[in-house]
Amino acid sequence: MLLTGTGRLAPAGLSPWAIHVRDGRVAWVGDPRDAPGDEARVDIGQALVTPGLVDSHTHPVFAGDRSDEVAARLAGAPYTEGGILRTVRETRAADDATLEGLVEGRLRASLRAGTTTMECKSGYGLSLDEELRHLRIIGRVADRLPMRVVRTFLGAHAVPPGSTMAEYATHVADDMIPAVAAEGLAEFVDVFADAGFFDLEASERIGRAALAAGLGFRLHAEQLARTGAAELGVRLGAAAVDHLEELDDAGARALAASSTVTTLLPAPAIVMRDRLPPARALLDAGGTVALASDANAGTFGGFGTMPLVVGLGATLLGMTVTEALTAATEGGAAALRLADVGVLRPGAAADLVAWDAEHEGAFALRLGSVRSLRAWIAGEEVALSG
């Protein structure tokens, strides 16, 4: 099959363009006049076309609503682990069918808005049985949808009542991670390594258990305080460290010199009225940057907002539009250690989205209002409605 367009293919900036798709992968990209002539053609017309967006940081498995808490926080109340524990109580009380329906709605909203690959974390269970239940639910929903879904076990999201941090971290490392790995329920392990949550010693223990179990490792780092979690991620070879609102220049240099991807999450930073992560310093130092939504129960609730996140990268974070779009595609894929998605080049997955726009600058100009018109995953057009 040959996909062709008279509009713009971004971020490469090709126009007109053609993509030869074979067996779900890109076989060739170039000028339509040089394209193989005997292929069935699908003309996309003038629409802007990009790789499918990759949202490498989301928390979709939860029940309940915390918008009252956000209103209170914006009026001056502090952010504590109490908020997460409220969601844990409400999520534990939701039966499988209810939770599965909520997760499916969130993933469908993301797909409708152009996300073709999505990382989904557990982390509102905080017990062995509940965390396994949540990871299985993500798996069942993923089986029904055409999206590529990457699962992350975030048992260390907060300390459950009745445990100390050290006790619970030991339970996560010694009992929960081996159970997750044995059932093949996740590709990554994540830790909320921040002030008031898990300290560096506990986070390292969990990270080493993840690596020993053959799983990848990623960290929530430097969001609430500068703790050194970024350097811990580098030392353990984490796939990504995420947030980084409090990162300083030394931390930015350490990350940029490493193979650990830095994932920036501008949407919760705005809702939390936090400092903004140092995107420019990371990019200027040569680091690989991803942009993701961090859609979750308590600090940013927007599933299906990756077009907004690209726009926020290009405005609020001082990235160019090309840098922001690359961070939301190839950067997100790098954060998930997926070498063959997020970029339209020979050998890569034929995942692409056509937008109701002419130029990628629309993601900045029309903050949050660029709509996906059509999408293909592995060369197959997928339904965006429903």
Ligand SMILES: [Zn+2]
């Ligand atoms: Zn998060």
